[in-house]
Amino acid sequence: MKRLWAPWRIEYILDANKNKTCLFCDVSAKDNSKSSDRKNLILYRGSHCFILMNKYPYNNGHLMVVPYFHTSTFEGLSDDALFEIVKTMKLSVDVLKKALNPDGFNLGLNFGKVAGAGMESHMHWHVVPRWTGDTDSMPIIAETRVMPEHLRKTYNKVLRLFPKNR
Numbered sequence: 001m002k003r004l005w006a007p008w009r010i011e012y013i014l015d016a017n018k019n020k021t022c023l024f025c026d027v028s029a030k031d032n033s034k035s036s037d038r039k040n041l042i043l044y045r046g047s048h049c050f051i052l053m054n055k056y057p058y059n060n061g062h063l064m065v066v067p068y069f070h071t072s073t074f075e076g077l078s079d080d081a082l083f084e085i086v087k088t089m090k091l092s093v094d095v096l097k098k099a100l101n102p103d104g105f106n107l108g109l110n111f112g113k114v115a116g117a118g119m120e121s122h123m124h125w126h127v128v129p130r131w132t133g134d135t136d137s138m139p140i141i142a143e144t145r146v147m148p149e150h151l152r153k154t155y156n157k158v159l160r161l162f163p164k165n166r
Contacts, residue, residue, distance in 0.1 A: 024066045024122040043158060051064070065092060066123075098161050
């Protein structure tokens, strides 16, 4: 039997059982310092939403666009917020194209646990860069994703390309 060690996953497993508050509200409400944003993998802050890297990504460069307003659906989001979210998704794609040169993207929003929402109480959009050949047999056979670059290295690559936070 072969084993693939992924010790960083234990943080996710243990944290998922303890987190009684909203992760997105918690990280967006931090002191807004550069060191806090770096720790929380926040790349950009707009007026109505922010961009952060997924700490447990589907692929390298996996970003999330999250409104500050806590909602699980579109209810309560103003037209200004919705417009900024779409513009911020475009910004995410543009930056990832420059930083990582992907062949394509998956953009996604999941409503409800049955639809695959892991954080169902606070809506967020996934921006996942994709490369030809990035889906090999590991996820199918071993239920394991192979991440070719460390999360912090990818964070530093894309951070320098985002506009300075407001």
